[in-house]
Amino acid sequence: xxxxxxxxxxxxxxxxxxxxxxxxxxxxxxxxxxxxxxxxxxxxxxxxxxxxxxxxxxxxxxxxxxxxxxxxxxxxxxxxxxxxxxxxxxxxxxxxxxxxxxxxxxxxxxxxxxxxxxxxxxxxxxxxxxxxxxxxxxxxxx
Amino acid sequence: xxxxxxxxxxxxxxxxxxxxxxxxxxxxxxxxxxxxxxxxxxxxxxxxxxxxxxxxxxxxxxxxxxxxxxxxxxxxxxxxxxxxxxxxxxxxxxxxxxxxxxxxxxxxxxxxxxxxxxxxxxxxxxxxxxxxxxxxxxxxxxxxxxxxxxxxxxxxxxxxxxxxxxxxxxxxxxxxxxxxxxxxxxxxxxxxxxxxxxxxxxxxxxxxxxxxxxxxxxxxxxxxxxxxxxxxxxxxxxxxxxxxxxxxxxxxxxxxxxxxxxxxxxxxxxxxxxxxxxxxxxxxxxxxxxxxxxxxxxxxxxxxxxxxxxxxxxxxxxxxxxxxxxxxxxxxxxxxxxxxxxxxxxxxxxxxxxxxxxxxxxxxxxxxxxxxxxxxxxxxxxxxxxxxxxxxxxxxx
Numbered sequence: 222x223x224x225x226x227x228x229x230x231x232x233x234x235x236x237x238x239x240x241x242x243x244x245x246x247x248x249x250x251x252x253x254x255x256x257x258x259x260x261x262x263x264x265x266x267x268x269x270x271x272x273x274x275x276x277x278x279x280x281x282x283x284x285x286x287x288x289x290x291x292x293x294x295x296x297x298x299x300x301x302x303x304x305x306x307x308x309x310x311x312x313x314x315x316x317x318x319x320x321x322x323x324x325x326x327x328x329x330x331x332x333x334x335x336x337x338x339x340x341x342x343x344x345x346x347x348x349x350x351x352x353x354x355x356x357x358x359x360x361x362x363x
Numbered sequence: 364x365x366x367x368x369x370x371x372x373x374x375x376x377x378x379x380x381x382x383x384x385x386x387x388x389x390x391x392x393x394x395x396x397x398x399x400x401x402x403x404x405x406x407x408x409x410x411x412x413x414x415x416x417x418x419x420x421x422x423x424x425x426x427x428x429x430x431x432x433x434x435x436x437x438x439x440x441x442x443x444x445x446x447x448x449x450x451x452x453x454x455x456x457x458x459x460x461x462x463x464x465x466x467x468x469x470x471x472x473x474x475x476x477x478x479x480x481x482x483x484x485x486x487x488x489x490x491x492x493x494x495x496x497x498x499x500x501x502x503x504x505x506x507x508x509x510x511x512x513x514x515x516x517x518x519x520x521x522x523x524x525x526x527x528x529x530x531x532x533x534x535x536x537x538x539x540x541x542x543x544x545x546x547x548x549x550x551x552x553x554x555x556x557x558x559x560x561x562x563x564x565x566x567x568x569x570x571x572x573x574x575x576x577x578x579x580x581x582x583x584x585x586x587x588x589x590x591x592x593x594x595x596x597x598x599x600x601x602x603x604x605x606x607x608x609x610x611x612x613x614x615x616x617x618x619x620x621x622x623x624x625x626x627x628x629x630x631x632x633x634x635x636x637x638x639x640x641x642x643x644x645x646x647x648x649x650x651x652x653x654x655x656x657x658x659x660x661x662x663x664x665x666x667x668x669x670x671x672x673x674x675x676x677x678x679x680x681x682x683x684x685x686x687x688x689x690x691x692x693x694x695x696x697x698x699x700x701x702x703x704x705x706x707x708x709x710x711x712x713x714x715x716x717x718x719x720x721x722x723x724x725x726x727x728x729x730x731x732x733x734x735x736x737x738x739x740x741x742x743x744x745x746x747x748x749x750x751x752x753x754x755x756x757x758x759x760x
Contacts, residue, residue: 232502232504234499234501235498238495240498244499245498266621267498267499292517293517293520294513295508295509295512295513295574295575297573298571298572298574299486299573300486300504300506301487302487302504304504311504313503313504313505314513317621321621321622327504340516356502
């Protein structure tokens with residue numbers, strides 16, 4: 222149990238998770254990396270240690286420019302999570318980066334979460350810094 | 364229809380009556396109580412069972428433990444565990460195993476005390492996932508409700524679907540629940556407010572949980588359980604109740620994909636396989652038992668089962684057409700009161716098969732007149748992310 226209010230944070234990824242650890246390590250430098258199969262051109266998401274494009278496919282690591290569009294979203298009004306219950310209402314969204322990866326994140330930098338987010342809206346990554354990594358949130362592009 | 368093979372049938376069913384056991388029994392006891400009743404319903408006993416199907420909802424490696432608990436030495440053991448649709452997968456596998464001659468009497472059981480344990484399923488933190496995919500997602504605080512809500516949001520964006528249309532599903536389901544004494548008791552025990560038939564206005568004026576899903580778009584969290592006995596044609600011929608034949612099955616898994624369409628579920632893959640094997644068209648179906656974790660789940664699955672085209676679900680469900688007493692308007696849905704208004708202990712797929720079997724026997728509280736064909740379609744996991752689907756087509760003689 223958390224005894225100190227200040228220690229309550231969003232649930233952070235495990236940097237030592239074998240498939241996705243390299244992604245989280247790269248976030249320290251505010252780089253959003255993704256993989257592409259050299260043989261088929263398939264963009265792989267989430268990160269993993271093998272290509273799903275082909276058994277003979279080698280994976281190339283690329284860096285996203287960090288811009289994309291909202292594919293879908295919801296405004297969470299009710300959460301029992303000790304961190305998120307203090308944030309409601311907040312926006313969760315699938316974002317399609319221009320290079321292909323579709324990732325789940327939060328939309329920040331908006332005044333009214335109930336009205337200011339739309340499908341198709343252009344967004345860019347807004348890094349939330351933590352000790353060992355940074356979290357790729359997004360904010361609307363003006 | 365003559366080409367249909369009738370190799371395996373549901374011959375015994377039982378649904379645990381209580382949705383709030385107040386800690387008096389555990390999931391294993393619920394499973395055993397239901398198994399005994401379902402076997403008795405069929406006129407069979409423990410010794411007749413040679414195949415066990417278990418979704419490990421009572422604990423890991425349940426396959427090792429559950430046979431001992433029941434006192435059965437099975438020759439077929441299947442522990443497929445893919446969320447709420449596991450029981451449709453089990454029925455599919457039981458058909459396959461019986462057809463191949465490896466099994467004669469299959470036992471499927473489910474037990475859960477999700478309500479008594481106060482599990483925060485819908486709005487919990489989703490923490491604790493250990494897969495690589497989870498490691499990329501848990502930081503965002505997407506509740507389970509929000510995941511389904513993202514499907515609804517996209518469906519509305521692409522097709523103009525409205526909250527009023529989604530509400531029609533909740534309203535029809537509550538209409539059926541009010542005719543089912545166990546569902547009414549469930550809502551009383553779980554302290555629902557204003558237990559009565561609802562209107563579209565009731566649903567859209569209930570509080571928002573995750574936009575665009577309201578409270579009454581969401582299923583309850585209850586205790587409960589059930590059991591099903593599936594037998595070969597030879598054994599079914601001497602069982603107490605009339606057989607409910609499994610005519611066809613289909614299975615599928617779907618997961619997040621770059622550029623994918625979250626308005627299409629895994630059901631779009633499983634349903635044509637099941638209908639094709641059964642030699643049945645959606646338009647022939649009298650009763651559709653569709654996994655109703657949320658109203659959007661039903662809307663999406665009805666489209667993917669082929670009752671209407673993709674994007675046409677909103678108009679299709681409107682005007683009360685889903686009710687049991689309007690057979691000329693297409694199939695009745697979730698005539699037991701569904702997860703929305705009867706029970707949802709976390710994985711409610713077994714109840715889809717139980718109520719479909721009741722309808723084929725003529726035993727439902729909202730009996731569709733002269734019902735001959737039913738579909739039970741389970742959806743497990745999260746509709747807007749990784750999820751499972753299995754479709755089962757059922758028929759009476």
